[in-house]
Amino acid sequence: MDKCKKVKIFRFVPGSDLKPRFKRYSVVPTGDTVLSLILQIRNEVDHSLKFDYVCRAGVCGSCAMLINGRPALACRARLDDYGSALTLAPLPGFLLLGDLSVDTGSYFIRMYQNQAMNLHRTKEEEIAYALSCRHDNETMLRIYELDRCIECGCCVSACATAQMNSSFVGAAELLNAWRIMVDPRDPRDDEFWYRLYATDNGVFGCTALLACDSSCPKNIPLASSLASFRIALLKLGVTT
């Protein structure tokens, strides 16, 4: 049958399998997406196949994997856009938990910890502050645009620099830093971000290969955001 898909899936569960391998499956897909295909394999052929998914609608960021070598969300990847052969592998650059499942959770918990703010106001002070400020919708839309990251990890996996230098923080973390820096409501001064990211493992570690930008499933403007962040920190470095 010509509707038959030949799928090669990376199989390895650290700690229980001896060595990694690719397992081949032939499936006549009942759905339209890569996620529906691997769900079909899990439900009908191999109940043990490990991968992550929750929302199946491109908002939770769980199901990122390498599809024919490129990082993408399985739920948003339409089978029509690929040929009759598919190769699926886990995202590189993250700890492998098993088969297609990787530990993106720890990366992002660390990101939030790196960027944590140690300033506190009481709830009353926070409400009073919010009531005292007005913000143009343009400012909010700009922040919203930078806040759309779903923490899928595609940009980190696609980044050659991150793959060669595991200390490089990666695009997602830099984007989130820039997102907070442009938010007028965040009380931290720009020097805070300078101290954190004006380093070789921070924004100056980026070699501008821009694979992050082209692999972001949410089309977040990573290239221009990272460039803006770099310029902002450069200017700070010149003036201080």
Added chain:
Amino acid sequence: MDISYSEALVVGGGLAGLRAAIELKERGIDVVLISIVPPLRSHSSAAMGGVQAALASSFMGASDSPCLHYQDTINGGAGIADPAVVDYFCHSVIDSVYQLDSWGVPWTRVSAGERILSDGRMIVEKKDNHGKITARNFGGTAQWRTCYCSDSTGHNLMRAHLRRSAAVGLPIVDRMQALSLIMSDNTCEGVTALDLRTGKIKLFQSKATLLATGGYGRLFEYSTNGSICNGAGQALVLSISGGTLSNMEAVQFHPTALMPSSVLITEGCRGDGGYLYNNKMERFMLKYAPEAKELASRDVISRSMILEERLGNACQGDSGSHFWLDIRHLGREHISTHLREVAENAFCFAGVDPVHDLIPVYPAQHYTMGGIRTDKSLSTEKYGISGLFAAGEAACWDLHGFNRLGGNSLGETIVAGEFAAVTMSDYIQKKGSRLSVSAADDEFGKQSERLLRLEKQSGKPGLSYVSIISSVQSLMSRYAGVFRNEEGLNTARLELNRLLEQEPDAAIAGSFSATSPETTAALECRGMVKLALAVVGCALKRKESRGCHNRDDYPEMSEEFCKRTLCRWNSISESIEIDYEDISPQG
């Protein structure tokens, strides 16, 4: 044995869980949060629409007040919403929205000047209000009240909560599947959980435990919910002696789920002026709700769609019936800024571009109003269990009654999360420091036994757990959907009881691994069958139609049933016990 002790334990990393844990931490309480997925994967992130709060900042919400919000919510709830809870909520949610603004939520703002609405009316936003948090229109509301961030409000709230969690130093342990509650007599002292990284059972002992595990929408085949919304928390409570669930038959169906994938298309589409058509390209809602039209509440529209289908007026697509949602007239500019996710999803999952094309939609399960019974302060104490609390979709404290208004669930997570933390910290201050060692030991033993049994059974011939769960899901969508009747519900009950009997003989197909997805399914399976029996049992017994619960055989609302449903599991007869309670007993 791997044991973690803390004063408070939060199960669930969605908005209700995070908000509660942040509050506990800020009150100086030693708290741990466990979640089955990394927190941002929680279903809270998928909430698009927004948060109803009567800020009265925009032109179309200028005369809004908490009283009007109260009135709308009570009306929506069809007699089952608790006035005291609704009153508390409608006032508190305003503060919460402002507080979240200071946490960096990019709320959409009022822009001063003229604006033409989708119905052609021109309005002028006042200069005074420029830059304040604006609101959009949602179904069943008297004023434009829903604060939002484009159409990913839940996602933006989650990100703000995660930044805050890090700021207060909240320990988050992800990939933990809660297995059971640790019970010392009638007091909950934490949970046992399976570490999905290592396959080891861990004990999380604590003085106070909050279940913020979300709803049970995944009991249904056609659902807008994420895969993890399978009633884990409700199942934990149903499995303990005296554990009480409430209003389990109150399941909301969203009228605009994208066909055939059941991916949600936000109510914001209709709030912003979208139309619904049948196969004759008639706006059929003009017939069923001449005033509210497409902005009638969700239960009304879902019901109308099924009635239209029975008249032969549904469109027939490759994968079944559907109706059309039309937002073409809103224009590219509006769609790409205010309804961006809609455009992306419609294209990806139905191959249509809403700027030029109609969107195929049909009702799908969306929200569960029922859940773990708590009192007005989110504690289960009144219902016989101490040390246990619940918040968000996991809980039922009668905020939504029998039909939730769009924009009231995100608000509930933050208001209830914060309030539960206050109740928990009071409880912790009063409770002594003693935790029962033998209760924890026993529970660890039981759960180890359970895993061992799965391992022994694996590879043997038998029904698969995955197939039992899919049978449950198709039974529920078929017989416990928008319209229900005695015959269908009885069939479902019979079949579910059969599945319950077969479950002990089910087996994992291949070789056993504690972290395999099949083991996860095996551990959830029996709980899901029991929960489905609870929904079906409660729906059978409620011989009336009210809110989202529609009985073909009892189409009228009945005064006799103006009560909340309570249900418990009888472990001797292996069946559901149901009784009723007045909505507002004094006190």
